[in-house]
Amino acid sequence: MATESTPQRAYRAACPNCGAPVDFRSPASAFAVCSFCRSTIVRDGDALRKIGQSAELFDDHSPLQLGAAGSWQGATFTLVGRLQYRYKDGTWNEWHALFDSGKSGWLSEDNGRYVMAFDAPLTGAVPTAASLQPGQQQVIEGQGFAVGSVTVARLIAAQGELPFAPNTERGFVVADLRSTRGEVGTLDYADPAAPKWSIGRSVAISELAMTGLAESAEKTLSARGVECPSCGAALEVKLSTTQSIVCHQCHAVVDVSQGVGADLAHFAQDNGMEPQIPLGRIGTLALGNKPLAWQVVGYVERCEIAQDADDEQSLWREYLLYHRTEGFAFLVDAEDGWSWTAPLTGVPQASGDGVRHEGALYRKLYDYTGEVTYVLGEFYWRLSRHERTANTDYVGTGNASKKRLNREVTGSGDTREIVWSGGETLAASDVAKAFKIAPDQQAALQRDALPTSFDRKMIGKIILWGVIIVVLLILFRCGDGGGAADCSALRSTYGEASTEYQNCLASQRSGSRTSGGSFGGFSSGGGHK
Structure with a gap:
């Protein structure tokens, strides 16, 4: 001894x-x-x-x-x-x-x-x-x-x-x-x-x-090598917590939650939009604390499941951000602007139809059901095809008007999980500056500009039509597989042989995928997992 x-x-x-x-x-x-x-x-x-x-x-x-x-x-x-x-x-x-x-x-x-x-x-x-x-x-x-x-x-x-x-x-x-x-x-x-x-x-x-x-954490992330079970491409799992990774070549979603040496489950997905902030890009943002260098490691497209045919459908994008000692956060690009969000350890306190959190009162905005339509990169939870979430969004009142809360429920019955997340709104200009978005691409980040603000210059009109096309193409993937989607507007504008019209038809034929919500929401695995 x-x-x-x-x-x-x-x-x-x-x-x-x-x-x-x-x-x-x-x-x-x-x-x-x-x-x-x-x-x-x-x-x-x-x-x-x-x-x-x-x-x-x-x-x-x-x-x-x-x-x-x-x-x-x-x-x-x-x-x-x-x-x-x-x-x-x-x-x-x-x-x-x-x-x-x-x-x-x-x-x-x-x-x-x-x-x-x-x-x-x-x-x-x-x-x-x-x-x-x-x-x-x-x-x-x-x-x-x-x-x-x-x-x-x-x-x-x-x-x-x-x-x-x-x-x-x-x-x-x-x-x-x-x-x-x-x-x-x-x-x-x-x-x-x-x-x-x-x-x-x-x-x-x-x-x-x-x-x-x-x-590896003190210096740079060392990668774990794995072969894509769909196309055989070499994949590098760089994050210690990664449970799912998307193949850069065939875009198959690969489950590595049981270890890279196990039989790897995977599923194919259709192509989505190109992320406006490239994967791997590092930006300095103050997300509730001092400015830190956050890296974009994942990208998600989501849209809302319409409850009936007359409902207006919304869509948004989320960027999964990673910092070595802070963990993960989300940058949300929604129709009403940009915001960031991160999981909460505790839960807000109910207050009428709203909630209270850290001394601030939040009023309830709306409930909705969303579904993931497309992903890229690495994620710390296991992704499921067409996974749906039930969400409730809240907005801060008074001095907390920039703050946001989201309650998300995944699964059903005994397997349900409830996760609260919170964050604040961000200006599109702050996002562009942080991630060094080129000047000619910054207009596409704006979500609060009125259509009339583009009338002064022809370049503005071109950008507006580009945004409309992106919105239409994503929404078509959130429909019922073709019956609800109408490509006639693109045909009349661009012609029957145009790429825009043909992409719309291809999206209809590819089947349905959906997702949703204004402030985001994400399937994170929860508890101590």
Whole structure:
């Protein structure tokens, strides 16, 4: 036995299976997974005993790793263990953070960002897993929560020092609940007779002042190679959290949520519009905090599902933005202007027909159903063909008039998930400046100009017709496969042999695809996934 000089007296012994050194930094930790042979080890006094073996970790190229250190609310911690879970839409990690005081926490993935959570005792009544439904209001330990998601997960691998023995033998129910106080609570039913409860808050890696991050994250993103199962083209998965990637050659959507070595599910999609902000472009924007360099890594086209034939249909585009230490955000290009949005950890508080969030009152605008029509790039959730979402948009009042909220529901029945996101409006000129859009392309970014404002110059008329054509082509893809779409306007304007008219006919023949909403909304996988 050997000891090291640390804030907590460390214990080191040889792995009983392979002889490699195994460390226990906390006296409260009784279990560890050998980093060399993956043996699961229990500490029994001064001896170590093998009780099983962990599966190999799915290499997701996370910027976090064992030994990385940081600070949370003035207290320093070190990442000493890792749990990797799998659910129907992919995988997620929970990192065991050991504080210098001896306290344990969990740095977990949450909707493309992170949550620092701590285990808490359950002294009162606890709902059964079977009774939980997304959208329900629940009182846990005297505090109100809204159920965000209920899913079945399984621990697939473990690493390092852990406060309990990892059980990879069976799946279990895990429920995420969110509060108006900005908290996320998790009920873990791995032991249905004694569920575990943890409470956390959203945190950015940059706020933790972390050191010792994985080298690929410290420098540039290192890519994982995968072959497109549709056309064989070489794809590079660059983001650690990517669950879906679109082939740059055939535009097939490839599911990599089960690992790049697995049989890769995929589906074909029709061609969409060219993104006005190219993939890979970096722009500096202040999205609720100080200006940061955000990179465009994904592009989504959506349009609203019309409830009846007389409804006016809306459409919008979303750009998935990535920052190494902040996580993900969305830049939304809608008919009424530009805005940004990012997932909320908590939930707003109901107030009549509206909601309150962070002291501001939001009034409800409208409900709508949307569907994804076209995607490019990489995404941190698993994309499904023609995936639909139910959305509700809210707009801030008074001094918060630029603020926006969106409530999105994905799935149905027991598999529903509810995600809130919030952000603010942006001027098109700010977007153009941030992403260095060429002057001759900036007019196409404007969404609030009246048609009469283009009458002064012929170039304005050309741009206006271009926007109309883009809108018509996208809307045709959001219809019922051809019956509702009418190409006669394009034929009379451009002629029967024109590219515009022929593209319209091709869009009708290709079948229906849709999506929707003014402030966006996105399918993000949720909870700690």
